[in-house]
Amino acid sequence: MSLGINLGDPGAKACTWSCIYCQCGFGNRVETMGGGFIPSVDQVLSGLKAAIEQQPAIDSVTIAGNSEPTSHPLFAEVVDAVLDFRKASGGRWIFNSLSNGSGLDDRKVVNACNRLDEIWIKFDCATDELFRRLNRPAARVGTVAEHLNRIKQLEKPRIQSLFWLFPDRPEMSNWTDKNREAVLTAYRAIVPEQVFITTIKREPAMRGLEPVPLEELESFGDRARAAGSDVKVFI
């Protein structure tokens, strides 16, 4: 069983990207978090303690949710507080986070991510054209090269790549020869600890996206393995 920690406002998604496949809708694309409700470190910790009291047999605690975790102004403090709590309580669960990596310009955030058991970073579009069109990052996020440079700050990056088809508008799909080749090149440059390859499962922000067939994903996964990555494909 996995517990999730949302560092954003449950009623108002705020992310530095605005992916067309996001299961939380388009929401607000922001440079930094602020304005709405942002949980304090104490609120996160008390919520986590209450959840674990109810469900002690948990396998993992994941910082994820409807907003970009590394945009929380106290992301590093949250990580440390949860790690201290796990140590004090003798917890054996894995502590990880899912992120788009846009907060990794800040050394404090990088160090906090390196203290997690696992940090999973999104990487779906490896050309600037698709990155801008499909992940739709805020201006300060910049280019694919800048995204890769942030990921390379991490000691043990893990990558999650989501691919999709868009039969009516092929230019809105990232399942193209060019993107697949560019993604493989990026995997070789990142040398990730692990790669998860997946496709659309829940209703995306934009209508018209469709899942990539499993056998096609598996075939791509084999190529990623041949390129040296530890790969898991799932839908």
Ligand code: SF4
């Ligand atoms: S990075 Fe994650 S939360 Fe942000 S828009 Fe993309 S899928 Fe949604």
